Amino acid sequence: MSYEEIREQVAKGNAPKVKELTEAALAQGTPPQEILQEGLIPAMDTVGEKFQAGEIFVSEMMIAARAMYASLDLIKPLLATQQSVTKGKAIVGTVKGDLHDIGKNLVAMLMEGGGYEVVDLGINVPPSKFVDAIREQNPDIVLLSALLTTTMPAMEETIRAIEAAGLRGSIAIGVGGAPVTQEFAERIGADFYAPDASAAVSQANRVLAGS
């Protein structure tokens, strides 16, 4: 098993092969975190770039994503049990109007792998649902994902709703997704932005450590 092989098979969308390679890697004692970081995430990055360049269609992108999930399904339970003490609780969700969840799921997964307890609210999450979840779950961090320029304003709406509910002080808010930038994050009053899932974990660590 090599990571290159996993990346190639994810990009090709060969779910049974990806599952087989993941099983073999795990049987050899490969850390699940590494399969995610070295195999799945770079594979999906490449697929996204190819799509943007017009080299592949959405259908091929979706088939690649399905292959990625064939591996993620095996890795996820292992990531969650690796850590015995949690660093904190995070709520994640894709904002209102937005149905993209591949990136959000990767962030959720790496946060779990990084020692956080994660509550995933799913896609198309209205501001009121984030507010209710914060009341119920009492998280340390709230992570908002958006993949469309037209749903970026829903991130700001969500932050304003959290403020209006008087809950802003107790949590750190992180934002991300392909169209989101550091500058946008600052403008809407988020605590941090990260360009990818592993940076999301280090930013969460940094913000919670108060540095």
Ligand code: B12
């Ligand atoms: C897959 C996909 C879809 C799938 C989504 C399936 C799913 N379950 O997610 C489907 C086919 C449903 C879809 C639909 C649409 N899509 Co689409 N889609 C994509 C595509 C090809 C890939 C997105 C993706 O998953 N990338 C891979 C992941 C791993 O990357 P990522 O999401 O960016 O996440 C990473 C980082 O951004 C970051 N991150 C993500 N979230 C967060 C959150 C936090 C807090 C942090 C810190 C970090 C972070 O970490 C992640 C991992 O490293 C992109 C093109 C692209 N190259 O981005 C278009 C794209 C996003 N879609 C687009 C459009 C226009 C649409 C539609 C409107 C199409 C239509 N006309 O119907 C609909 C909208 C539906 C809706 N209401 O949401 C446009 C958006 C244009 C724009 N600027 O707004 C894009 C850019 C394509 C394009 N070039 O035109 N889409």
